[in-house]
Amino acid sequence: MTEKILVEYREALRAAMDEEMTRDPNVFIMGEEVGLYNGAYKVTKGMLDKWGKDRVIDAPIAELGFAGLCIGAAMAGLRPIVEFMSFNFSFVAADQIISNAPKMYYMSGNRFHVPIVFRGPNGPAAQVSSQHSHSVESLYANFPGLIVIAPSNPYDGKGLLKSAIRNNNPVLFLENELSYGDKMEIPSEEYLVPIGKAKVVIEGKDLTIVSHGRQVLICMEAIKILNGLGIFPELVDLRTIKPLDITTVANSVRKTNNCLIVEEGHYFAGIASEVGFEVMEHCFDFLDSPVQRVCQRETPMPYSKPLEKETLPNEGRIVASVRKMLNR
């Protein structure tokens, strides 16, 4: 039997980076406060001491510059991990992330590939207002050539981050500030989680709930309430957003005949829009009710606690949506 260890999410991510830096001397990490400060959220704690300043590099507050620099370094043969203190800061570097990284391999006639991981907390945290709370996945998933990953737990976080570092394409690896302290038992031995594979995390029969990232945990809480009402949803964790594993989603919907999508980001042109449309394409004849979604309402993120809670998906909104859908 494989030995298990209890780790926090941040420790699982750190272990992934440590293992990959041991495996490949071309892997390094760069970002604001990743070194001396030990990481704004302590994901890189101790890594400067372990690896030295040539491989754990404190960057000035210049996301455009250091994100672009790392893309150039990747083109020249290195495998950078870029930490954004918040993915909201990636907007400053948008030209590099959008116009250079994902287009290079195709545009150069396969001459230059860009093996790089951009990682950091995405979406809302706790009352940080509009400019620190945006969920970026639907924006970036719109660009062919970018891989977008949003793991919900430490096990997937570690295995997917290792796969991301080994991948030869630009990967956006979306974490969540509120999840860094989440604890879970993971194997002490090395393992990988494949990119592009969703997972049924709770089996059920009455409907399929599809979600990703931290919202998977909210869905689990909602499902406990629903179970008490005699409703048994199946929960699919996308894990990777692009490439989207529609097969796993569709197989579940064909079984349950109903589908609800829960997304931390906004309604308009969100991941839920895409998943919902693909469910319609693949499962039209199997659906007993219109596909529903619970997303962030169409406002910039308010600061005040009750407003913040109401604009985000929450257990109450999910339960209400399911009951309406099933008429129960």
Added chain:
Amino acid sequence: MFDRSSTIKKLGKELLLENLKRMLLIRNFEVRAEAAYLQGNVGGFFHSYIGQEAIQTAAIQALGPKQWYITSYRCHALALLLGATANELMAELYGRANGNALGRGGSMHFYTPRLMGGFGIVGGQIPIATGAAFALKYQKIPDQVAVCFMGDGAVAQGAFHESLNLAALWDLPCIYVIENNFWGMGTAVANAISVEKIAESKAVGYGIKGYTFNGMDFLECIHAFDLLYDEVLSTKKPVLAEFVTKRFKGHSVSDPGFYRSKDEVKEDMQRDPIIALRDVLIEEKMINLDEFKTLDKSLRQVAIDAMKHAEESPWPSVGTLEEDVFAP
């Protein structure tokens, strides 16, 4: 100090003739490619390097092909100088399957193993070049540098500032070259950049050396790149250099150039860098006018043959459209 006769002596007849030939190849390629554009065989944007040939030709002669090279969308010359053939480049302009970037890049996106592109967004290549220099330092490669070409217009971009700060902060081996042709599309440099002597003025703020050179004089450009290379290798610091030049054509093919007088362009053309080098070689009795004409004619034929090659080349199969979005 720049000494014309010692530069002539150092290069010798063979290399001087070779460089004249390279400049004539660029000129003839650009003239024919523009003709192909006007015939409707080339689409998209098309930015000619005519008038600026001395700079990049001298760079390749002085620094050799083993550095990392990066430039803007005005990239035809650099690709030719780094060994891409007129045939493969013309085929790319024609959008053919055997083009330099498999028909995916077009005029603004040419590549060689050491040319990281042709970048379409003004200033977008500057962080990339900085990253190539970072990779050289990371991999402890002692005698190589990254060479980043940009227009005067790029100096106004944020990417310029962030890159220069990072390169100076981290002692990255990069030669930043501003080819000041006085016009950012139709906006005069004086209406876009707050200082004159751009490189000398800006370099001070990063604690690095800045230089100004005559970009119309091939021999001075040779001296310049020798000096810049020595400076980077001996100080381990980046350098910033302005090459004052003129483009004889519009910003792109579709630019009629109403913002400058015909007389002004005529006057600029009196300083044609190819004619200037030709006259030096005639004076040195290394070539006579007839031999020059014969050489020019032979390179015109190379360009005409490239058009024929491109026209006869196959279109990309639409079946390949969705290949290579991701690297394996």
